[in-house]
Amino acid sequence: METLITYNAVHHNPWGTPITIYFWLVGASAGSFVLSAFGWVFGIKRYKPLALSASVLAIGMLMIVPVLLIWDLGKPFRFIYLMLPGYWHGTAPMAWGSLLILSYPVSMFVYTYFVIKNDQKWAKIIGIIAIVLALSTHWYTGVVMELNPGRYINHTPLAPLLFLTGAFISGIGLMILVLWIKNFFMSEEKKIKWALMEEMAQYMMYGIVFDCFLLFLDFMQTQYGTASENIGHHEVLMNIFFTPYIMLETVIGLLLPLVILCSPLKRTRLGVYGASLLVAGGVYGMRIWWVMGGQYMQSFY
């Protein structure tokens, strides 16, 4: 016998656009910081010239985050409770995140200071700490939504990996664009070499391939998963969130750049800069469907 729901209370989805922007910013920041660490932490010397720009970009993006997050609170002045003993709650993912968001920028500032001072030893030590914090901060954005078993779309252990891979590729994409603009203002000998940009684009391509693989795994999970996962995919993501999920993330953010970077266009500036722009923007689509799409189905319950 068919049952049709005719009345229910209308529920809001509590986290909106500010949270999606925050997830994107933290991701791009972590991705940029990984590039910065290539030279000083992992010892790849040809990446040293871009280390300072990358860490400044990472810090700059992270500076917007507290403004968004604190203003998104109902009681902005109480944000300090997140760190106060007696209030801090060790089982809450958001409590871990508040410590990470606090310590990550501090470590980046110290790291940047040693990069400016040209102190290889301390830049490496602090860089290792900062890179762990950078990855953890973005890992946390994945788990803060994953650890809600009632949100079927988000409740997958792939979440942190999807977030970290998105962070890596959007960070590289954004970095390439920043370096391109920066090169306009630099003298010839200080300009970042084109070969390095090409190499970064190559890394970005590997990241895109891995991201596509993760999306495929997620797709398989929803197809062979529970009814909730299946309907969440078909009727929420493929229908209501079609634009951010398919158009913005999959087509604009992943497939188009992949085609560009697998074709002879990857040797051209238009190809590399174009792919970088598409990736940096397209990853925002994932943040939208992940946050808003994950909450959508339950709002009818």
Add this chain to the structure above:
Amino acid sequence: MTTENKHESSAHHLREYGAQTPGTKGIPGTRRYSMVIDLRKCIGCMSCVVACKAEYGVPLGVWRTWVMVADKGRYPDSRRIFMPRLCNHCDYPICVRNCPTQATFKHEEGFVLQRYNRCIGCRTCVVACPYNARHFLPAKRTNNNLPKLVVDKCTFCIHRVKKGLVPACVQACVGGARIFGDVNDPKSEVAKLTAKEKVTVLKPELGTSPSVYYIGGDWEIMDETHNYKHRSAQQKEEFNTFKRNHHGDAFADIVEGENTMHHVGKNMSDFLASIPHKFHDVVAALKKLLFA
């Protein structure tokens, strides 16, 4: 205590962490307040909703308790079914373990409560709650002394229970469909009903061990996925109208059938518009201090 409850208690002992007392369901010498809702007696009059709204001055657009309505079958073989909803006061509440400031906690007698003075309004608990039982209080209240911009929820009327009364919704129920009491006390009506009748809970697979039991529950109205798949055109329209016209909070109000990206932008403008309200009280206090 039913076999089902015994199984729940032993299976979830590992979930006793966070700012909450351990699960007390079925443990002798402890109290565990619970509610049984006999759906065979519910007539969908919404008295419980009105009583709750009146008891707490619950604002428009949010609910501590509400009644879902569904039409089952096809004419002429059809009937209307109801399902009252409220906080399930879980034995292992996800909202409690996910609250970053210990604003929400579980009382030793089973009430899951909210401390407004600790709540920062991050809405993590609203995201965590699988039953939509929590809501965010608006910036403007009819009574200015009531809490604003924090999360609120059903308290099982602890203030009444402590005085020996039943919750307001139970008191107002004309059909006697809502029954409240200590499920650990074998003499209580809820204990007798849960032992005698076939009771069901919402989303048992999540391991939250809810304390709201339904007698005569229809799985089709109790299942979230079925609910979503079989939402009526009327419900969709109500939902869309509400979301389209809602302003002032940074909620992810996406309107089905309209441009998603437009509503993503609208959420952002709502967020920006909500900022002055959040600072209003502090600015007013500062003004008072400086210009008194």
